[in-house]
Amino acid sequence: MKKNLLAILSILCLVAMSACSDTDKNKKEAPKSAATKTASADLPNYRYVDIDTILSKYNLAKDYSEEMLRMQSNLENEAKRHENSIKAFANTMQNKYQNNQYTSEQAFNADQTKLQQMQTNASAAMEKMQRSNIEAATAADKVVQDSIHNFIDRYNARHHYDAILLKGATLYINPALDITEEVVEGLNAGYTKVKK
Secondary structure (H helix, E strand, O other), X not given: OHHHHHHHHHHXXXXXXXXXXXXXXXXXXXXXXXXXXXXXXXXXXXXXXXXXXXXXXXXXXXXXXXXXXXHHHHHXXXXXXXXXXXXXXXXXXXXXXXXXXXXXXXHHHHHHHHHHHHHHHHHHHHHHHHHHXXXXXXXXXXXXXXXXXXXXXXHHHHHOOOEEEEHHHOOOOOHHXXXXXHHHHHHHHOOOOOOO
């Protein structure tokens, strides 16, 4: 009877050990399949772009940037022209005054009024030019931003991402999710420079 009991216990132990090892295998495999399902189904499918890089490499943005620099240079040249003209007239007035060339107070007052009018005209012209530059810069920025957004919409229609983020809005993001260069290439491929 003791021999039969030992044999039965031995068989039960083997069955139990076999069952435990099958359960351990199932436990080890279950988390992997659950993790795989979680990774593919529950995590967001997103990418990001670096807008500064796009703006520095996108030909449309570069062309507008060059145009804005030209406009700024024109503004500075126009300001310098007005300044030189006003200074030259003020120096002429000073020389006439020092050399007693004003024959009357009315002649001096007329020149002084002319100088003030030159300053007023210069100020008005510069304000108008600055407003025009600001309007052009705002319009250019809108064109560039619309172009980028429209491209991103078309790009995402092909790739079906849940989100395309701006790198600057994140503290950390995996560099493998960066699609900036793809976006720049696509933007530049679709851009034809307009001759002015």
